[in-house]
Every structure is written in C-alpha cells, then in structure tokens.
Amino acid sequence: MLFVESQFFLFFAIVLIIYWSLRSNDLRKWFVLFASYYFYGCWDWRFAGMLFVLSTADWLFARQISRTEQQRPRKIYVFASLAMNLTVLGFFKYFHFFVGSAVSLAGAMHVHLDEPTIRIILPVGISFFTFQSLSYTIDVYRREIPPVASLRDYLMFSSFFPQLVAGPIVRPKYFVPQMAGRKTLSLDDVKGAMYLFLLGYIKKLCIADNISPFVDQVFNHPAAYTGFASITAVWLYTIQIFCDFSGYSDMAIAVAALLGYKLVLNFDAPYLAISIQDFWRRWHISLSSWIRDYIYISLGGRMKFRLLTYRNLMLTMLAGGLWHGAAWNFVIWGGAHGAAQFLHQEFKLHFPPRPSQEPWRKLASWFLTLNFVCLTWILFRSATFSTAWLMIKRYLLIDHGGTQTLPLWLAAAGPVLLLQQLMMRHSNFGPWICNLSLPRFAMIYGATWALAVSLLPLGYRPFIYFQF
Incomplete structure (x- = not known):
C-alpha cells in the first residue's frame, strides 16, 4: 500500500474519521496500533507477526535491563x-550477499562451492524498524530513557505506520513522550500537513516517477549513449533519488501530523551542502x-589520534x-x-580558510561536493560494476561513447x-500558504492538486528506499 495509491487514501480517510471520533487517548492508541499492523x-x-x-522481545529485554x-x-x-x-536483519537482507561473496572468494581460490538455493523474501522496511527498535534497548541500557511501561505503547511506537517502512527513523525519547496526552489539531496544523503531503506527492509522482524512465x-x-546523455542521466538520478525519498519523508511527516504526532525532519536542502560532512547533516x-550515535560513538568517536578517529x-x-543494500557497490x-x-x-587542517578567501572557497567546496555526490550516486544506481565504471568514465572524461541521446531539455532539470x-530554503512559502484564509x-x-494530477505518470513506481 503506497502513499500515492487510491487504496491508501481510502485507508487513511477511514483511519482519520475513526481516530478523531474516539474520545479516549487509550482507545486512539489501540486503534493506531491495529491500523499500523493492518x-x-x-x-x-507473516512479517507483521515477525514485527x-x-x-x-525488545520490550521485555528493556524491562529486564532497567530492573x-x-x-x-x-x-x-x-x-x-x-x-x-x-x-533477523542479517538473514533476510544479507544472507545471499555473504554466501555469494564466500562462493566467489572460494572460486577465486579454485575451490568449488554450490550456493544454497533458498528463496528469501525481504520484509519491506526491515532496516528501518530493526534500527528503531535497537535504539530503544540501547537507550535504556545507557540510562538515557526509562523503559516504556505499556507493551501497547511500545508496540505502537515500533509499528507506527506513517514511518514504518521507509522512515524517518524515530527515536523513542522523541516519540514516546508524545503518546502521553490526548491530541488536538488546529486549522493551521491541518493546512501545514496538507501542504507538506502535496509537496511530497508532487516530488514523488510528478518529478521522480516521470524522470525515472x-x-x-x-x-x-x-x-x-553519448557522454553528455550519460552525465544528464546521472543528474536525473540525483534528482530522482532526492525527490523519491524526500517525497516519502514529507508524506510520512504529514500523515503523522494529521494524527497529532511530530516526526523529525529528514532532509534539509542536501544539494546545497558545502562539504561531505555538511551533506550528511542534510541528507x-x-x-x-543514528549511525553517529550508535556506531561512530560506540567505536570511540573523535579520539586523540586522528588516525583512530578516521x-x-x-x-x-x-x-x-x-x-543501504546487500551488495559491494553500496559498501564502496x-x-x-x-x-x-x-x-x-x-x-x-593543513589549509585553514582565510577570511578573504571564504566566499570563493565555499563556492568551490559546494561545486566539488555536489559533483562528488553525483559521481557516487552512480555506484548507488548501477546494477553491475561494469556499468558503474563505464558511467564514471563518461562522467569524468565526457567520453562520447555511443550515439543515442536524451532530450536536450532534460539537462535543465539539475539547475532547476x-x-x-535555494528558494525553498530562503523563502517563507510554506508558512505563507498556511496563513492564508481557508477559502484562499x-x-x-x-488548483495545485489538479495540476499535479495532470502530470501523473502512466504507472506508480515503488519508493526507492523500500528495498532497504
């Protein structure tokens, strides 16, 4: 059930009507829990049972840790x-990756191994809900949060349907306190959520799905394809993956807001980043x-010796x-x-910035960062290393290669x-439209919905991050 399908609109309309008609906060939480599992x-x-x-089990582990x-x-x-x-994550997501890598390594050493023929179906969103659940037991172990007293409340936190299958990853210390009080919504809250959902819908269907072919x-x-067409395709994928994933995040945040819950911001104009560190603060x-707090810090974080930090x-x-994926291209x-x-x-460290150089240095840093991100998206998108290597050569050397081209107007998509x-970051368009009178x-x-519907592609495509 995708956020952009009519089936979801019917489901969510029923959820909203029943949810806001219930008086008791306890009944609302029970209802959201059942709706999430549905x-x-x-x-x-079968995977709902696994969830x-x-x-x-994690709720019980946390109780024992706290006792x-x-x-x-x-x-x-x-x-x-x-x-x-x-x-569980390793079996469902990485079994074939590790086994296949072992078989390939054995083959390189002239040892023949047969790969087991096990058909494993990847549960949608497994990386998201396992990381979310892990953050709970680790936070309780670190004494950063108390354990959730109610099993029902924890089950609702771990299965909350707006962000269950593709994030944002929600921390218990941020979400669980929101479950305590009975929710209310103002008209401005509703308009803000509706605006954000439409924005995500346009990103996903009108932009990402239309440029995907x-x-x-x-x-x-x-x-x-020619070198210029290859570069254009890389830029188009750069746009596609942003609009696809940030579109889902926008819709997830909006759906949660219409139920009275706040989710964390997941994107902040990442292609305006002026360094790779800055990119990961925005993407x-x-x-x-999550990986900073639970992997980097657990490994020791920033240490006295730079080599250990690196x-x-x-x-x-x-x-x-x-x-992100059970393949070596994702690891690279x-x-x-x-x-x-x-x-x-x-x-x-070796070339500290000077005040006189700051504007030009930032511009150069932004240009290098953006092109590095585009270049590495090739690894993310390519099905094989040979495809990735060919596309990387085309991007760096503008190798002409083939003869086929893409429509010239697509080259303008990146600058747009x-x-x-830039405009969204430095404008108040969202607050402005939400402050309009209800008729306006x-x-x-x-009118915007009508325009969006006229730009819909012929068919829906699954969200890119569903595979993770």
Whole structure:
C-alpha cells in the first residue's frame, strides 16, 4: 500500500474519521496500533507477526535491563537484543550477499562451492524498524530513557505506520513522550500537513516517477549513449533519488501530523551542502544521526589520534553503505563517502580558510561536493560494476561513447532543482500558504492538486528506499 495509491487514501480517510471520533487517548492508541499492523500486513501478514515478536522481545529485554543495576546482566540483555535484531536483519537482507561473496572468494581460490538455493523474501522496511527498535534497548541500557511501561505503547511506537517502512527513523525519547496526552489539531496544523503531503506527492509522482524512465534507459544500456546523455542521466538520478525519498519523508511527516504526532525532519536542502560532512547533516538526517550515535560513538568517536578517529569514521560509513543494500557497490559507496570526509578534515587542517578567501572557497567546496555526490550516486544506481565504471568514465572524461541521446531539455532539470532548493530554503512559502484564509488556501490547494494530477505518470513506481 503506497502513499500515492487510491487504496491508501481510502485507508487513511477511514483511519482519520475513526481516530478523531474516539474520545479516549487509550482507545486512539489501540486503534493506531491495529491500523499500523493492518497497514504492514497488507505487504505480508507473516512479517507483521515477525514485527510483533521482535517488538515484544525488545520490550521485555528493556524491562529486564532497567530492573537490575548489575552491569553483567544488563550487558547480557542488551547483547541479546542486538543479536536478535541483527540476526533477523542479517538473514533476510544479507544472507545471499555473504554466501555469494564466500562462493566467489572460494572460486577465486579454485575451490568449488554450490550456493544454497533458498528463496528469501525481504520484509519491506526491515532496516528501518530493526534500527528503531535497537535504539530503544540501547537507550535504556545507557540510562538515557526509562523503559516504556505499556507493551501497547511500545508496540505502537515500533509499528507506527506513517514511518514504518521507509522512515524517518524515530527515536523513542522523541516519540514516546508524545503518546502521553490526548491530541488536538488546529486549522493551521491541518493546512501545514496538507501542504507538506502535496509537496511530497508532487516530488514523488510528478518529478521522480516521470524522470525515472530516462534514467533507466541510460543505466540499462550505457554503451549506447553519448557522454553528455550519460552525465544528464546521472543528474536525473540525483534528482530522482532526492525527490523519491524526500517525497516519502514529507508524506510520512504529514500523515503523522494529521494524527497529532511530530516526526523529525529528514532532509534539509542536501544539494546545497558545502562539504561531505555538511551533506550528511542534510541528507537522511535520521539515519545519519543514528549511525553517529550508535556506531561512530560506540567505536570511540573523535579520539586523540586522528588516525583512530578516521578509522571510526570509515567503519561507520562502511556500515552505513551496507545498511543501504546487500551488495559491494553500496559498501564502496559508503567507503567513498568516508574517505571524502577524512580527506576534507585533513585539507581544513593543513589549509585553514582565510577570511578573504571564504566566499570563493565555499563556492568551490559546494561545486566539488555536489559533483562528488553525483559521481557516487552512480555506484548507488548501477546494477553491475561494469556499468558503474563505464558511467564514471563518461562522467569524468565526457567520453562520447555511443550515439543515442536524451532530450536536450532534460539537462535543465539539475539547475532547476538547485534553484528550487535555494528558494525553498530562503523563502517563507510554506508558512505563507498556511496563513492564508481557508477559502484562499482551498482554492490554491485544489488548483495545485489538479495540476499535479495532470502530470501523473502512466504507472506508480515503488519508493526507492523500500528495498532497504
């Protein structure tokens, strides 16, 4: 059930009507819990049962952690939670990756191994809800939050349907306190949520899904296209993945807001970043902060010796790359971002900025950062290393290669996106439209929906981050 499908609109309309007609906050939480499991069960009821078992086990582990002050039992329970979640994640998402890598390595050593023929269906959003659940038991272990007293409340937190399958990753210390009081919504809150949902809808369907066929054409047959067409396709994918994922995040935040809950901001004009560190402060913010707090800090974080700090940074980014997908191209993608971060740190250390150079240095840094991000998206998108290598050569050398081209007007899509991000960041358009009177808001909102519907593609495409 996708946010952009009519099936979801019907589901959510029923949810809203029943939810706001219930007087009791307890009844509302029960209802959202059942609605969330129904929503997830529409993908596969078996995995809804798995979600229930994992969530219940983590709730029990956290209770046991909080009941003892002795360090050894606390460690046993938190490691049990880690082992359970990572085993499930590893089996469903990484079994074929690790087995296939072992078979390939054995083949390189002239040892023949048969890969087991096990068909594993990847539960949608498994990386999101396992990371979210892990943050709960780790936070209780670190004594940063108390355990959730009610199993129902924890099950609702772990299965909250707006962000269940593709984030943002929600921390318990941010979300659980919101469950305490009965929710109310003002008219401005409703208008803000409706505006954000429409913005996400336009990003996903009108932009990402409409340019996706052009990206597929080039990445599926890269040798047939010219160097300029290849560069255009990379830029189009840069736009596609941003509009696809930030569009989902916008809609998830809006859906949660219409139920009276706040989710964290997940994107903040990432293509305006002036360094790779700055990019990760703006891109998939909930994941960036998660891997910083639970992987980077756990490894030691910033240490006295720079090499140890860079080691921790590289391991963190490699783990972040592997989180995105069970393939070596994702690992290399994460490693490239890790290497870029510590190279940037070394550059700042040996060539500190001077006030007179600051504007030009920022402009150069932005240009290099943006092109590095575009270049590494090739690894993210390519199905094979041969495709990635060919596309990287085309991007860096503008190698003419084939003869086929893309429509020239598509080359303007990149600058238009950058201009849009700059305008959105430095304008008050969102607050302005939400402050309009209800008749004016309804008129503009309805006209924008009509325009969006006229630009819909022929078919829906799954959200890119559903595979993670």
